[in-house]
Amino acid sequence: MRRMFFSSTSMMKRDFLRKLVWGSALVLGLGASLQALAEDEAPDALIKRISTEVLDAIKADKSMRAGDMNKVIALVDSKILPNLDFQRMTSSSVGPGWRQATPEQQKRLQEEFKTLLVRTYSGALAQVSDQSISMKPLRASAEDKEVVVRSEVKGSGDPIQLDYRLVKTPGQGAGWKIYNINVLGVWLVENYKSQFAAEINAKGIDGLIASLVERNKANANSKK
Amino acid sequence: MMLGRKLQCVAVLAVLLLLQGCATVSRPDPRDPLESVNRTIFGFNDAVDGAVLKPVAKGYRAITPQWLRRGVSNFFNNLEDVWSALNNGLQGRGQAFSDSVGRVLVNSTIGMFGLLDPASELNIERRSADFGQTLGKWGVPPGPYVVLPILGPYTLREVAAIPVDSYEPKYQLGDQDAHLVLPALSLVDIRTKFLGTDDLLGGASLDAYAFQRDGYLQRQRNIQFDGNPPEDDTEP
Numbered sequence A: 001m002r003r004m005f006f007s008s009t010s011m012m013k014r015d016f017l018r019k020l021v022w023g024s025a026l027v028l029g030l031g032a033s034l035q036a037l038a039e040d041e042a043p044d045a046l047i048k049r050i051s052t053e054v055l056d057a058i059k060a061d062k063s064m065r066a067g068d069m070n071k072v073i074a075l076v077d078s079k080i081l082p083n084l085d086f087q088r089m090t091s092s093s094v095g096p097g098w099r100q101a102t103p104e105q106q107k108r109l110q111e112e113f114k115t116l117l118v119r120t121y122s123g124a125l126a127q128v129s130d131q132s133i134s135m136k137p138l139r140a141s142a143e144d145k146e147v148v149v150r151s152e153v154k155g156s157g158d159p160i161q162l163d164y165r166l167v168k169t170p171g172q173g174a175g176w177k178i179y180n181i182n183v184l185g186v187w188l189v190e191n192y193k194s195q196f197a198a199e200i201n202a203k204g205i206d207g208l209i210a211s212l213v214e215r216n217k218a219n220a221n222s223k224k
Numbered sequence B: 001m002m003l004g005r006k007l008q009c010v011a012v013l014a015v016l017l018l019l020q021g022c023a024t025v026s027r028p029d030p031r032d033p034l035e036s037v038n039r040t041i042f043g044f045n046d047a048v049d050g051a052v053l054k055p056v057a058k059g060y061r062a063i064t065p066q067w068l069r070r071g072v073s074n075f076f077n078n079l080e081d082v083w084s085a086l087n088n089g090l091q092g093r094g095q096a097f098s099d100s101v102g103r104v105l106v107n108s109t110i111g112m113f114g115l116l117d118p119a120s121e122l123n124i125e126r127r128s129a130d131f132g133q134t135l136g137k138w139g140v141p142p143g144p145y146v147v148l149p150i151l152g153p154y155t156l157r158e159v160a161a162i163p164v165d166s167y168e169p170k171y172q173l174g175d176q177d178a179h180l181v182l183p184a185l186s187l188v189d190i191r192t193k194f195l196g197t198d199d200l201l202g203g204a205s206l207d208a209y210a211f212q213r214d215g216y217l218q219r220q221r222n223i224q225f226d227g228n229p230p231e232d233d234t235e236p
Helices: A001-038 A041-060 A069-083 A086-094 A103-125 A188-221 B004-021 B034-063 B066-090 B092-107 B133-138 B158-166 B178-193 B199-204 B208-224
Strands: A133-134 A146-154 A160-169 A173-184 B145-148 B153-154
Touching: A041 A069, A041 A133, A041 A146, A041 A160, A041 A173, A069 A103, A069 A173, A086 A103, A086 A173, A103 A188, A103 B199, A160 B199, A173 A188, A173 B066, A173 B158, A188 B199, A188 B208, B034 B145, B034 B178, B034 B208, B066 B092, B066 B133, B133 B158, B133 B208, B145 B158, B153 B158, B153 B208, B199 B208
Parallel strands: none
Antiparallel strands: A133 A146, A146 A160, A160 A173, B145 B153
């Protein structure tokens, strides 16, 4: 009798343990699959999500459309920047000079270029009124590590072509990251190459950094 | 009339070319052999913009209600669509041709002579095209980059197309006096649309001239290849 009782409690214990293991496995599994979902978000789905979120946020906020730049910049910081591969964007724009730059110079280039782009392009973003985004079909296979996502901004007037190059980044913070943007057929990185090369040619890497700093200072003053 | 003025611009350009032909540029771009002249005209255009065009556009925006400005824009867009339809046809772009024709038909009738834009509500897209683009489709190379006084960035091919493009209905409507009024109003209309973004060029670049040139040439190439230009080099 005692023995039976003992064994039944141990059975209950084992049953409980099994449930615990199953339960936690389920929770862990769910978590893992959620994470996989985030990582596996297709590049065009990512672009669609970010664009829609950004457009909706601007449409919903009168102060942004009235030109509250700090708010627009905050929006860009939180929604767009985490999805950019800024190091690649900067290194491509700087070109061959990038490899001659010290890590410290590379870091500063990256920071100043980021400030320049965020400030100026936030200004354009604040012009949004009745526009909406339409995605074009993605031409890519599942193994591709780099893709071009094409979209159009539609409103009154000609549709505005807006394309993105994305790279699949492995490891920490994995997922698709944007490293080049095309507005109306103009790739952003390509449009900085000759200016950056001219600066480096004339005044070296430090000269380019100084010019970027100067430009950012002037922008900060004029926007106030 | 318009034709004559544009030819005058070209003549001015030619004189400036002769005057400045021997100035040197530190890092010549093969697409821009006229860089030193172009930079001079770019500076001139920038000054004219700051002194005349921008203030006029600001004044226009201040004294007119939005519906009126929208009507003016629509009206010019409709006239441009006529020209786009013709050129899309010459380029053999079937969809763009039928879209443009459809827009003109809808907007000129239901849209009250183009003052309204019901075609956009019906999702018939604008597909702008001019004769310079048509020449490109026909295989004429773009030639060197040229900045024209007031008119701004061009390639030599687009300059060559100006005599034909000045037959655009926008420049042909009305009697002798209206010949000047409509293009002027069109210029103000276009300039007003860029009021919100015009500090982008100066603010985003280290060298506004190079930024505009590289952007313009990239865009021309993009139009030539229907939004899908072949990759030539680029990523390191």
